[in-house]
Amino acid sequence: MKPDIYIDADACPVRDEVFRVAExxxxxxxxxxNGSRGIRLPEVDWIRRVIVEAGADVADDWIAEHVxxxxxxxxxxxPLASRCLEKGARAISSNGRLWTTDNIGSALAGRAVAEHLRSTGATTRGPAxxxxxxxxxxxxxxxxxxQAAIRAKASPPVALWRPIEW
Structure with a gap:
């Protein structure tokens, strides 16, 4: 069984690129x-449209539950990338940044600082x-x-140690 790709689609500018790689x-x-915007998708059986109800983080919750x-x-x-990493999934942003266990903590902290600054009335810049x-x-x-996910799925885990038999 091959890995699946999940797209947080409401504001994703790279859907077509995902489709090319997946195909x-x-x-x-x-x-x-959440279906609030009409997203046009190719009508092929390997693309699955999932429309969730409107609301903050509802699409994120669905992805985190199924990934x-x-x-x-x-x-x-x-935060969604962090939830995916917690489940062992791979996460990538639309600009090609890989989310990893090494960089997600500082990204979450930076996001929290920016939210705090905005709550005090400061202006923060969004993504480039x-x-x-x-x-x-x-x-x-x-x-x-x-490719790494396919290889990881195809090869069974290798035991790094063996118990000593007496």
Whole structure:
């Protein structure tokens, strides 16, 4: 069984890039949104549209509930990326940044600081506009992560130690 790709789709600028990689590798893509915006999707059996009810974090909750350790999640939402990593899944942002257990803590902390500053009336800058190099970096990173997930799923875990038999 191959890994699936989950897209946090409401604000995802790289859906078409995900579809290209998934089609080439034969992966299923779950496009999760709250349905408030009409997202046009190709009508193929390997793309699954998931529409959840409107509300804060409802799509994130659905993804976090369904993603598994061999899957890949495409999201720029830092808390969702953290939840996916906790389940052992791979997470990548739309600009090609890999979310890892090494960098997610500082990203969550930075997000909390920015939220606090906004609550005091300070202006914080949002993400930088998407550049062509971001899409290229995203494609490369997604391909790498999907290939790694496929290899990890295909090969059984290797025992790093054996009990001593007397």
């Amino acid at each position: 080439r590798l034969g992966l299923t893509v779950h496009v999760v949104s 598994s350790a061999q899957d890949v999640c495409v999201t720029s939402d830092i 506009p998407m550049q062509g190099s971001d899409k290229s970096r995203f494609l490369s990173a997604l391909e790498t992560e999907c």
